[in-house]
Amino acid sequence: MIIQQVIKGISGLDDLAVKDIFKTGIVCNWWRNQPKGILPRDRIPEKLTERNLDWHQNSYNQPDPLEGNKKFSINTPYISTTAGTVERDVARRTNTLTPAWKIAFYFATDGWTSDGWLFYCHLFLIGKRAVALESFSEELRELNIYTGFSPYQPEGEIAGKIVIPGAQIERGDFWSLSDAQQALQNGKLPFPVRSLANSNFLKPDAYNNLRGFLI
């Protein structure tokens, strides 16, 4: 198993909402949009499918006939995160890096229109497809696993499932759009304004396979 650091960008949150997320986790749209917020666990097997994963990546806002032609995004069981990507550019004979923060910042600001939060999370990968397994995320950016062509692969997506638990969220960084724009005007790369640490976060050192000696 691989413990993968990822970033999730979300806009429109205040500090209280961020602290709530530290406790409840980041939930998928399907759960968030349930009446009374109750997750129908019995439907999870029918939701975590290859078909829905493909729709999540490539048909996100299109009407879904399986959900009464509502936009697929309303009922997606997946949670988009990014770990950045390296794009092989044969022409320029180089590998072009798209950093995770830039993609997450773009989505967190809803296309450069608002401030946004970047959540630094840890997801679990197993290096192969595990679509029906809720505990493991899907590494859509990995071309050796998801070999089909997607024009959006350079987003570096790693798709979480149902919920990213609070214990796997390290912190939230607040990025001010106007501060970022000001930094760029001064010829500097942007940076977060402040950071909230999650006291519920469990460091991977506590559960990875490194077995410490007895003292």
Add this chain to the structure above:
Amino acid sequence: MPLISFLEEFGLDAQLIDRDREMSAGLARAHARRALDADSEDTRFLHGLAAATEFRRAGAHSILLSDRCAAVGHFREAGQSYCRLSNPYGLLMFACAEYSPSDLVASAKEFGFFERGASDRLQLTYLLLAAAAGGWGRDDFALQHQAISGSRASPIGVLGLPVGAYLDLTHALATGEPDFLVRTLLPFLMAHSTAMTYAMENRHHWRMMAMPFHPAEPDILSVIFMVEAAMRKRGDKLVSGLLGMIPLLPASANLLHNAILEHFGEAH
């Protein structure tokens, strides 16, 4: 009508593109500054390439926004950034910055590509194309042609067109035969049409422009601009006439047609 007035019809958001252009241009300048201050070759290369990529994106956005002046500025910066890293791909950026075919050859000389070659063998493809558009014959570059002749099937660029497609176009430019040019230009036009067809299927990402392929794809537009400029020098308008005759995706044909008109200052 200017290209910007078609964006809604294409499913694109002019305001979002404008905002993203500002961010890309800002990131480009920040990376360029880091490259300038870098104390290692690797850091200089990494930030130099990031600057080139962001300037390229800002330039392509400017084409969509019908902002010719900004497009010229951003593509010139992109071209210089690539060329400083010994990548003749920068010559394609200069073609988008309204450099004439003879200006491209002058730039290639300025950056020493004729004497020193390129950072990589496949990059010679772009040098040969620019040289052919500038009126140089194949015999002037026999060694370079020989160096990449074994790589005709290698895919290059965002759309993965084979090196052979560029070399055939180079040959056609040298002969100046219209039929030969049409035949060798077709793969580039079809690649744009096909890429746009698939990219538009995902409306969310298409509108957000969160993808490496750009609707005003500089890899394609630069080639079209070079061919059109070379033909116009000979008193002919090739590509703008050709677009109405091939069954491209209408949005693709419309975009390319208007981009040509604006590039050559003929938009109304």
